Amino acid sequence: MPASDQPVRRVDLRAPHFAGLxxxxxxxxxxxxxxxxxxxxxxxxxxxxxxxxxxxxSGSPKPGKWRNAETPYGVEPMDCLSTxxxxxxxxxxxxxxxxxxxxxxxxxxxxxDTDPSPVLIVLPSIDEAAKFNxxxxxxxxxxxxxxxxxxxxxxxxxxxxxxxxYKRFRGGFIQITHAGSSKGLQAITVKxxxxxxxxxxxxxxxxxxxxxxxxxxxxxxxxxxxxxxxxTSTPKLKGTCRISAMYEASDQRRWYWKCPECGDYxxxxxxxxxxxxxxxxxxxxxxxxxxxxVIPHWRKREMNAGGVWLKTFPTAGEEDETPGDVVPAARIExxxxxxxxxxxxxxxxxxxxxxxxxxxxxxAAYVAAKDVPDKLKTFTQQVLAEAYExxxxxxDHLKLFGRxxxxxxxxxxxxxxxxxxxxxxxxxxxxxxxxxxGLKFDCWLIDHDVIMGDPLSETGExxxxxxxxxxxxxxxxxxxxxxxxxxxxxxxxxxxxxxNFARRRPNVRATDGRAGxxxxxxxxxxxxxxxxxxxxxxxxxxxxxxxxxxxxxxxYAGLQLTIKGPDPVSGLxxxxxxxxxxxxxxxxxxxxxxxxxxxxxxxxxSGKSMWVKxxxxxxxxxxxxxxxxxxxxxxxxxxxxxxxWAARVALHAPPDDGGQDDLIAYATRNEGKPxxxxxxxxxxxxxxxxxxxxxxxxxxx
Numbered sequence: 001m002p003a004s005d006q007p008v009r010r011v012d013l014r015a016p017h018f019a020g021l022x023x024x025x026x027x028x029x030x031x032x033x034x035x036x037x038x039x040x041x042x043x044x045x046x047x048x049x050x051x052x053x054x055x056x057x058s059g060s061p062k063p064g065k066w067r068n069a070e071t072p073y074g075v076e077p078m079d080c081l082s083t084x085x086x087x088x089x090x091x092x093x094x095x096x097x098x099x100x101x102x103x104x105x106x107x108x109x110x111x112x113d114t115d116p117s118p119v120l121i122v123l124p125s126i127d128e129a130a131k132f133n134x135x136x137x138x139x140x141x142x143x144x145x146x147x148x149x150x151x152x153x154x155x156x157x158x159x160x161x162x163x164x165x166y167k168r169f170r171g172g173f174i175q176i177t178h179a180g181s182s183k184g185l186q187a188i189t190v191k192x193x194x195x196x197x198x199x200x201x202x203x204x205x206x207x208x209x210x211x212x213x214x215x216x217x218x219x220x221x222x223x224x225x226x227x228x229x230x231x232t233s234t235p236k237l238k239g240t241c242r243i244s245a246m247y248e249a250s251d252q253r254r255w256y257w258k259c260p261e262c263g264d265y266x267x268x269x270x271x272x273x274x275x276x277x278x279x280x281x282x283x284x285x286x287x288x289x290x291x292x293x294v295i296p297h298w299r300k301r302e303m304n305a306g307g308v309w310l311k312t313f314p315t316a317g318e319e320d321e322t323p324g325d326v327v328p329a330a331r332i333e334x335x336x337x338x339x340x341x342x343x344x345x346x347x348x349x350x351x352x353x354x355x356x357x358x359x360x361x362x363x364a365a366y367v368a369a370k371d372v373p374d375k376l377k378t379f380t381q382q383v384l385a386e387a388y389e390x391x392x393x394x395x396d397h398l399k400l401f402g403r404x405x406x407x408x409x410x411x412x413x414x415x416x417x418x419x420x421x422x423x424x425x426x427x428x429x430x431x432x433x434x435x436x437x438g439l440k441f442d443c444w445l446i447d448h449d450v451i452m453g454d455p456l457s458e459t460g461e462x463x464x465x466x467x468x469x470x471x472x473x474x475x476x477x478x479x480x481x482x483x484x485x486x487x488x489x490x491x492x493x494x495x496x497x498x499x500n501f502a503r504r505r506p507n508v509r510a511t512d513g514r515a516g517x518x519x520x521x522x523x524x525x526x527x528x529x530x531x532x533x534x535x536x537x538x539x540x541x542x543x544x545x546x547x548x549x550x551x552x553x554x555x556y557a558g559l560q561l562t563i564k565g566p567d568p569v570s571g572l573x574x575x576x577x578x579x580x581x582x583x584x585x586x587x588x589x590x591x592x593x594x595x596x597x598x599x600x601x602x603x604x605x606s607g608k609s610m611w612v613k614x615x616x617x618x619x620x621x622x623x624x625x626x627x628x629x630x631x632x633x634x635x636x637x638x639x640x641x642x643x644x645w646a647a648r649v650a651l652h653a654p655p656d657d658g659g660q661d662d663l664i665a666y667a668t669r670n671e672g673k674p675x676x677x678x679x680x681x682x683x684x685x686x687x688x689x690x691x692x693x694x695x696x697x698x699x700x701x
Contacts (some may be wrong), residue, residue, distance in 0.1 A: 041084035043074045047110040051146040055139035079347045085509040092232040095385040100232045116171025117191035124200035182206025185214040195228045199236040238387040243574030250346020252313040258306035263291035265327045284359035303522040316341040350385045371575030373557035390553040397589035412476040417648040421487040422627030424620040433624040440575040486631035499541040500532040521633040551626040570620035594619035
């Protein structure tokens with residue numbers, strides 16, 4: 001008979017074998033209700049306070065139950081990431097080690113527990129992505145009971161389980177990838193995004209464009225349905241920094257402290273931090289800009305407890321007012337109620353406001369960095385949470401010409417502790433220079449010249465003459481001679497001739513310049529073949545990459561100190577200045593200032609900076625300083641401890657200077673601490689007896 005005519009069988013849900021299962025109608029009704037229930041409006045900060053457990057494996061100074069009272073400046077950023085808040089993008093421009101990652105972890109934890117949905121987390125590199133899972137997200141999930149039973153375990157043979165880069169949970173998942181891979185940024189749809197350390201992201205991922213633009217495409221369908229984007233990073237270089245561009249486009253919230261003396265509110269800046277002397281940072285204190293009161297470090301917790309975030313973006317209209325650095329207590333609620341005028345939330349905080357960093361340590365870091373451009377850049381970015389402004393404008397070459405010293409080339413001035421050199425290879429000549437390096441990278445041009453001839457000539461005359469330079473020793477004021485410890489040669493032209501020259505000489509390095517603001521001064525070398533006059537040597541030479549972008553910034557920073565000149569009272573030059581002998585002519589200074597930094601804006605509002613040579617201007621001597629400085633880094637001088645510097649000082653000290661024993665003892669006892677100011681002044685002071693003047697050898701002039 002047809003199926004439609006068959007009797008309908010009814011199931012008796014009251015039968016004995018259904019006993020104990022409950023009313024299935026109620027079960028189905030509950031399931032449907034759960035499926036259509038809007039997630040509760042739980043604040044991320046409340047979730048963290050009630051459920052988050054901080055694992056000791058994460059490296060946190062405060063493992064155990066999360067307490068918002070420890071870091072009250074983290075509450076408002078977390079609440080902006082909550083489901084009830086209308087904002088879509090939240091930007092955190094924080095100093096290093098100031099809970100920005102923990103805020104992100106709480107954001108992810110609250111999502112898993114209260115608003116399960118697909119999430120994409122992107123780190124700058126594959127190594128950073130793996131480290132993030134191993135040291136941050138993984139320990140947070142394992143250590144928080146509210147998360148551990150919801151995220152499926154990592155099982156290598158279970159396709160339904162989690163992996164190191166893919167976390168499964170009911171209602172969603174977490175995909176962890178890196179910004180260099182377009183594959184990880186494609187073919188998924190997510191509701192929430194987190195880009196961490198975005199200032200380190202490349203400008204292009206897999207030939208598909210900006211990784212941040214690619215990320216935004218992943219949750220574009222959720223923009224009107226609760227999408228959340230978290231962007232976190234320490235800043236990098238001014239004009240090209242992603243996090244700085246995002247913060248400037250935001251409502252620019254800053255953390256205001258309540259003065260414990262007068263009750264007004266103020267933004268605590270590094271300039272408000274004072275200390276008695278560079279050798280006594282334990283005297284660190286804050287001078288409140290509101291009333292001038294001296295506030296000791298131990299009151300920081302009290303000021304953080306009463307702190308508030310205020311929106312400081314520039315005035316949007318006549319009826320809108322921007323708070324200044326000091327806000328009277330009577331007006332604090334007025335500014336708290338200020339509207340964002342369409343801007344998304346953005347937060348900035350530096351390490352001096354952090355609950356876990358002492359002012360004494362910050363001062364000690366500043367004292368060690370203030371005279372060294374490379375270290376000052378790190379301090380500005382990592383501690384102050386500000387983008388570092390490179391010295392991109394070419395210094396005035398005529399002012400540098402006027403700062404020449406009345407000394408001969410070929411003799412080492414007092415204070416030189418190491419010698420390096422570099423050669424720039426041109427089609428019809430070799431241009432070389434030798435520089436001396438002292439404490440805090442004080443720098444002197446020792447000698448320079450041009451060797452005319454074809455670098456590809458079969459006779460190799462120019463290379464024979466350069467060989468006499470790289471093996472040459474230079475006399476100091478006390479009749480002692482010092483060799484060039486490292487000498488670089490640019491391989492951009494006549495590469496195999498350069499490789500052949502370098503492989504035969506132990507102190508010579510073949511080099512290759514690399515663009516990019518994040519490149520190190522000198523990178524990891526790779527072996528290259530040498531093919532010269534029919535002689536082929538497999539992997540016969542090591543090629544060393546040079547980060548020309550940051551090296552040129554360091555050069556211009558030093559040249560600005562040179563223009564500043566010596567102190568009119570003490571006669572001491574600024575630490576890190578570059579000094580030149582009288583033989584340098586105007587053309588030399590035009591060459592060493594031949595380039596300028598140009599920034600091209602990108603689609604995300606950040607930009608890409610590059611060094612550009614002035615039209616028709618030679619730049620050999622700029623490249624020679626850059627290469628010589630890279631060779632100093634190759635010697636490890638950037639990583640020298642006080643004990644190592646003291647050993648060099650003792651080696652180069654005047655024969656009758658017995659005071660160097662005290663310096664060696666000091667450096668040995670104070671490993672890792674900056675040298676005392678009075679010792680540095682002593683080393684840079686004029687010699688006690690008149691030096692012997694040696695006429696520099698003149699070659700090809």
